[in-house]
Amino acid sequence: MHQLKGLRLVLAAYTALFIAFLYGPFVIMAILSFQQGPEGGPQFPIIAWSLFWYKHVLGIAPPSRVAPLPIGEALTRSLILAFATMVVSTILGTLTAQAFRRRFKGSSFVFYLIILGMMVPGVLLGLGMALVAEQAGIPRTWWGTAFVLHVVYTYPFCFLVMLAIFNRFDASVEEASWSLGVTPATTFRKITFPMIFPGVLSAMLFAFTLSYDEFPRTLFTAGSQVTIPIAIYGTFAVEIHPNLFAFGVLTTLFSFALLTIYGVLMALSVRRAAARSIGLQEEIA
């Protein structure tokens, strides 16, 4: 009993440390984002609490010696790039995983070929792509060369997620549908896809987030019109101001808002389904 208590204390301390390291950086960043501006820097102590850096990010602060963050266009590019990558990689990953449900000749070779895309170091891949583009006379753009590398990078993740989903997918429902006279294509659309949809959502999430803050591949291939991670990195070269932290807090809040909306929608649909079934049971009784 005594030993068990000791073990509990150790585990509790471990968990506390884990959480501290997990969320510590974010908490520090959030606190520092309320630093006074424009004199206050990204360090303690807080001179005075203010919302200056938030105003600065949103472009409503009075002009000062600190240059505004070059985020407007970079953010748009990053979002478009992440969205396009998400769509293409999820479709490719789902279709490839579907192909892998049957064993075919050379399937393990193809498997490793796909996985290679996430195994090869990003810097090498980015550099390699830059050189190939140079040789072939292809201009380096965020929507061209960088987009291709983003797909190469995120497609294996989508593929692996969907492979796991199909692994425990019961194929007999598809056979049941075919036996009812429904073509394989309609069966996939009406039966298979709704069943694997949660997996597709996860694959989309992976692809979007991986692409959104992809750095090494983009650095070498995006050309002069950069994405948000590169733009932020660019500002480090001069001096770091708390406006970066304010931006970080804002994007995190944005993500939380999206997640909350998703959660509320899920809860609502679950409650509606439950209500429907209860209503039915009352009718029967």
Place this chain on the structure above:
Amino acid sequence: MMEIDGLAKAFDGVPALVDVALSVRNDEYLTLLGPSGSGKSTLLRLIAGLEQADAGKIRLDGADLTHAPAHLRGLGFVQQKYALFPTMSVADNIAFGLRHRRLAPVSDAAEVARRVARMIDLVGLAGLEGRQIGQLSGGQKQRVSLARTLVTEPKICLLDEPLGALDANLRERMTVELRRIREALGVTFLHVTGNEAEALAMGDRMVVLDAGRVLQVDSPATVYSAPATVRVARFVNAYNLLSGKSSGGRFRRGAHDLPLPPGVGDAAHYALRYDAVAIDEPAAALDDDRASLPATFIASEFLGSRVVYLFRLPDGAVMEVERHLSRFDPIVLRPDEPRRLSWAICDVLAFDAAGTLISNDRLGRAA
């Protein structure tokens, strides 16, 4: 009318079906009995088009189906584990085939609703139309699965161990229900099962399959009383099977020899129905038309309307004796108590060395 001829299928070089020939008539209940690994599910999947045959032909009303894709065969397939569509309600599950099939889809919503409602009535699911699949019991799922297939009016409905996952009580009810539903629709059922009682009770005709080969196709009564081979007799699970050699009209097994029915020559297997054996006192007198063997009692099992007694023969083989309580009172025996088991010689079935039934006078009369 479906004709199957020379059908063969192997998986990784291991044969699952070898030269299967079978004809399925219109408007009949055909049961297919086979132990696990006999190829019965493979045969069903080949017919449904879910596997491709290595050789042979499947013809339905004259049209060659052997290589037709599953969705163009016009057959129904009811899976063992129901395979219902989990994202849909009961009614949508049943309507799915009508709405989305490639050939002759029904686009009129009222017509779909009418046919679905009729089918729901037929299988006894009234009131559950809007339920989600997760809210159904095993028996209800079975009915949805059946209704979903039958509403598309298949030419033949293939059922893969449809009662396998139900508990005993429900299974008995569904046995009656399945026959009623089939008769109401006049559609042919091809019902695959590993349960001999199910195969005997439900089929108009039954097929016995073993190791990828068809052993017998006959009415259940014939399969039961005159199994074509020793293996069929074993699957029917109603016969004591003794093996030995015969000479001069006698069947030799170790130190004992037993009379064979008249007209039987060279028998290698001697089969006795469980309920054809009588339990006598060790020293009881024996009529001329009966044969007997000494045995010791092992155990008995009370089954309600009947009692099954297990005896050990001197050479160690186990004999089963079934006594129906409507005809006999139960008897109480101590373990290892000696008894004499006797039977009428004309009740004996004899099989030759290849395992084939040797016909005798009694069988001639039965046929």
